Amino acid sequence: MIHIAVRARELISSNVDALIEKAGNPVKMLQLLRTEIEESLITLNGDLGKARRRHERLLSQAQATADAAEGWTAKAKLAMDHKREDLARSALLAREDGRMKAEALRKEALDLESEIAELAEASEKLETKRAEAMARIAAVPTSDQAGDTRASGDTKAERHLDRIERMERRVDFKVEVRAEPTPATVEEEIAALQRDADLAAELAAMKTTTKPGKRKVG
Known part of the structure; x- marks a missing residue:
């Protein structure tokens, strides 16, 4: 979406007055400008529609992931009822992983909202610019529209429009790959320790509420 944003x-x-x-x-010149604007609007509105649909999918996926994550709590309790602390711990770890994935999806959806707002604003401004160009064309006498052949395609105004096209082709869309930081940072290690402590406490609480097994009658 970077290229259409630059073009817009x-x-x-x-x-327009200077052109x-x-x-x-x-x-x-005005007809060329109008054509450029209309082509950009088609692309821009297409990207806007895709962004909105992706936003809806992200929110739906986030909710489904969050719901599935919470289901692991009951599974952990069931495992503890059967004296399977190892399974209970695995279930709680799966729950925490699900919660993290759901939060990441929600954040991605939130970031996409600002992009959607920018695209919508650009579309509105382009519509205004298109209306301006069309009004200027309508204001030119019909005789001038039909018979004015004074200029070739190499006017400064037309070169300005050509420059817009060249800029679009020259834009480098490659994002510089940066080295990822080492995952085992101090903050991440502390967070992992805290999560282990929380899970241990939750498992201990489950133990106290686990129903004792029936004793055999001799």
């Missing part, structure tokens, strides 16, 4: 910003920031002054053929 270029079109939104274009000064008209420099254009040998203002009508042709």
Whole structure:
């Protein structure tokens, strides 16, 4: 989505009055500008629709993952009832992993909300710019629209539009790969220790509530 954002910003920031002054053929320039805007709107609105659908999927996945994670608590209690502390601990670990995955999905959805807002704002501004270009075209006398052939395609205004296309092709979308930090940081180790302590405490609490097994009658 980076390329369409760059293209949209270029079109939104274009000064129509300045382009008209420099254009040998203002009508042709305005028509080119309108075409650029309309093509960008198609791409932009397509990306916006995809982002919104992905946002909905992320929220749905987050909720489903969170619900599944909480189901492990009952499974852990069942394991403790059968004197399987090892299984109970594994169930609690699975629950914590599920909670972390659900939180990561919610965060991804939250980050996507800001991107959706930016795309929606850019779409609105492009619509305004398109309306401006169309109004300028309508204001030009019909005779000028049909017969003005004074300029070739090499006017400054048209070169400005060509530059927009070239900028889009030149944008480097490769994200620099940075070395990931070592996972075993002090903070992560402390968090892991805290999680182990919490799970141990929960297992101990389950032990105290576990029903004693029936004694055999001799």
